Amino acid sequence: MFRTSDGGYTDDQDLDLGAWHFIARREPGGPPLGYIRLSTPATGHMFQSRAFLGAEEYEAVLRAEGVSGAETFEHSRLVVEHRARKLGLGAYLNAVAIGAAHALGAKLMIGTSGTRDGQDAFHERFAFRSLPGTRRYVGRYTEDVVIMVHRVAGGAGEYADLVARLRDSFPVLAAAGESVGGSAAVPPAGAYRQAGVAERSGGPAWTPVLFDRSDPNDRHVLDELLDSGLVREVHDTIEAQLDELICSREPVLRGDPGRIAARRVGQLAGVSPRDYGRWAWYPWSGRLVHVLPRDEFRLVRTDRNRGKIERPAQRRLLDHTVGVVGLSVGNASAITLALEGIGSRFKLADFDAFSLSNLNRLRAGVHDLDVNKAVITARQMFEIDPYLDIEIHTDGLTEENLDAFLTGLDLLVEECDTPYVKIAARERARALRIPVVMDCNDRGMLDVERFDLEPGRPLLHGVIGDVSSAALKSLSQQERVDLILAMVDAERISPELRASFAQLGTTLSSWPQLASGVALGGALTAEAARRILLGGDCPSGRFYVDFAELITAAADSLARGCPV
CATH class of the missing domain: 3.40.50.720 (NAD(P)-binding Rossmann-like Domain)
Incomplete structure (x- = not known):
């Protein structure tokens, strides 16, 4: 939290703006137990690793790794309250930042790591590697510091499963941050464009997250969302929407529930009603709403425009x-x-x-x-x-x-x-x-x-x-x-x-x-x-x-x- 009693900051950095911040607490609003920062390419010119190496050497590292600055994220400031370290919180926070970077489209992660307490060895367990020739003593930290990089395509080492789970859960985590007053915004599912994320990282949530339960990853994240306590209302009228869809295509069926039910079975084609269409999560209201697939949704929604707009x-x-x-x-x-x-x-x-x-x-x-x-x-x-x-x-x-x-x-x-x-x-x-x-x-x-x-x-x-x-x-x-x-x-x-x-x-x-x-x-x-x-x-x-x-x-x- 890096705050002083008068509301200022003891370690204020411009890099904090435009970054994702993950804070661990025992309960919403409780004291922080741990923290990590994930900086996006939008602030790449201010990365700590860039300042550590110098612009020329930093660019040489990216060229050697075959990536651009627009594909490189930096994680830093991993802090865990000493009594919470026995919880394994450091590993979890590290996995959160790495999983988020994977979800946001990173190809490379870079950062500085201390060596005195084996921090570099800790990061190696996540498939980070030290760059030869970058280790040097930093007086501010009173220890040797080394640059480490992580290639997304290379996996996440022994924590691969945890990182993958947190990557898939990233929309829920971001929504949770918004629900308790955090600054994370939720990009639309499948649309984690770097520029859009950078623009939205400082404002309130305003886009829904869409889930397709026929996709195993979406189903897993949706189940986590339902277990998270963030959902205040589940609104599922999919069968009534299907009936409207059928009657908008065949108006003569209105008033004939038997034929409508038969058409509904055909429309589902063996898919469970719960898995049909999309679930839309609105983080600002806490509502989870079940809707028809896009084209069918719009056909029904604008059906009564017909006669004036065909x-x-x-x-x-x-x-x-x-x-x-x-x-x-x-x-x-x-x-x-x-x-x-x-x-x-x-x-x-x-x-x-x-x-x-x-x-x-x-x-x-x-x-x-x-x-x-x-x-x-x-x-x-x-x-x-x-x-x-x-x-x-x-x-x-x-x-x-x-x-x-x-x-x-x-x-x-x-x-x-x-x-x-x-x-x-x-x-x-x-x-x-x-x-x-x-x-x-x-x-x-x-x-x-x-x-x-x-x-x-x-x-x-x-x-x-x-x-x-x-x-x-x-x-x-x-x-x-x-x-x-x-x-x-x-x-x-x-x-x-x-x-x-x-x-x-x-x-x-x-x-x-x-x-x-x-x-x-x-x-x-x-x-x-x-x-x-x-x-x-x-x-x-x-x-x-x-x-x-x-x-x-x-x-x-x-x-x-x-x-x-």
Whole structure:
């Protein structure tokens, strides 16, 4: 834990950030008995072994081993409380770090090892080997230290079975860390991409873990999860889902339980209902949910779209990637897109945390307070469809991640409040010919820019002139307000919103927004997105669905056709 009584650190290292940390306790929240750190390639330039050898010699070692820095992990700081050593905790912690590295895609592990108490010999039992010529005395440790390496392909020596078991259990271990307030995030099963893990290692869990009980490894890990005490609720309605699947394919069978039961037996084809489909583990809620296989799940989930969106169009919609920037107003858009099956791959960006004042318009709960809005949205979307592919950026859209975020998008939904980001995103979207949709949450104003069809179109239809993002990096609060007013056309905003701008920072803490307007915005952006992605009628422009004009006595269709 390396902490001082005043909350500081006695041995603070930048390398601690972006690393996996495994702490052993007798019970959740109890005092630590042991600890080990696993550093990922994301911080490879700071590895202790690299500092020990020097950059040139370190790179020479990797070349000699035939691996790259992106395939090399470092384990360090193995510490066991002396009274707990008789438990064999050191071996278990070492196996945890090695198993995690194997699960995360390492090809080589490297680290420094002391020699005075036989630490190097201890690591050799895990198939580590000392590198000749690297042993030297280190005054800080008052002993000789040697560099040791472990090749994943070479196995784990006498602890191979333990390491393999902990490798397969890694999703559960990571989920356990999150459940007791740790920092580990849970990557999707089978998707331990190095970059994704490095990005997620510091935030709360937001992706489900999918288990296939027909796979012996998944079955073993799932059984461990069920025995762990982490599962608060098991929800298994697979037979009812199978019945819905059968009736969605053959609607004439509704009301005929005998024929449905016969079809169910045929659908299972000898597989136990418990082993059919996937089990989705949601670490943030402690729920374990049994669902149909992906394609069958989606067929049933969107079955009632038919008649408005037929199955060929549904498949086309799913085969798209959508980015949503700004997950306050954008939360409603993202949720509606997921509900309608518009896109199966999403990128979400928001730097802001959910606050109490957001509860007037965001579909979330008090348990979500102080959680990043992109995390909340991803969780909500995964609870609709655990098979989605979602990437989040909890630092928002920045100069550093802008290109990566927009690359590969078929549509951008832009709902942020920062003028620089609004323009920078559109500049890049225009260059990549990505259409942009924006709801302004006032008078039902929907803004559409078809850069896919009009790559020379002025940004924001030219309403703010030829302004570049570079000119917007440093704006005063008043300049920011003035620019946003120009963007949304100050002459056409509602009287209430126009009046509120003069009160910002005095009698109002921010501009007014209502849940009804946010919900309408989600509907409008989904409608536009569906038309754009299916090649329907959705031109560039600004369109208003204004309740103040639509719900009036003069607009009453019954009154117009009947005597008063």
